[in-house]
Amino acid sequence: MDFPFMGVEFSEEDKKMLREMGNLGRLADVTFKNGEPFKAFISVDPQTNELIALGADRVRVPDEIKGVKLSEQQKTDLAMSKTVAIENMISKAGNPFNAHI
Known part of the structure; x- marks a missing residue:
């Protein structure tokens, strides 16, 4: 995780959260390949061990x-x-x- 992921540079605390909790623990400002920015949750896929990003606009909080x-x-x-x-x-x-x- 020493590389940027979708434009996000991970701090040592970010890397620790990803290793220990499986997610960044905060919203991140990420960038699509076309340069378009958006807010996303970043997690480690438990099956592939790859980083994944889920757009915050796709998350629904229940009532x-x-x-x-x-x-x-x-x-x-x-x-x-x-x-x-x-x-x-x-x-x-x-x-x-x-x-x-």
Whole structure:
């Protein structure tokens, strides 16, 4: 990962995130081959171990997660690749739990 990927230069922290978490952990400003810029999530494909980019405009944040209706701020934060604390979700077993997603 010492090379630019779609115009993105990875910092040492970026490389660590990709190795350990499998994704960049933030939105990146990437560039198509034709020079057109866009915002994307960058991840490591678990099957091929290659970097992939998913345009942020293709990501849809649901209105509700595990029984908890998300606020507009939570949806905005998730869409911008920020971590959001969600409380009182209900597991498949019917147990309440809290998590950062």
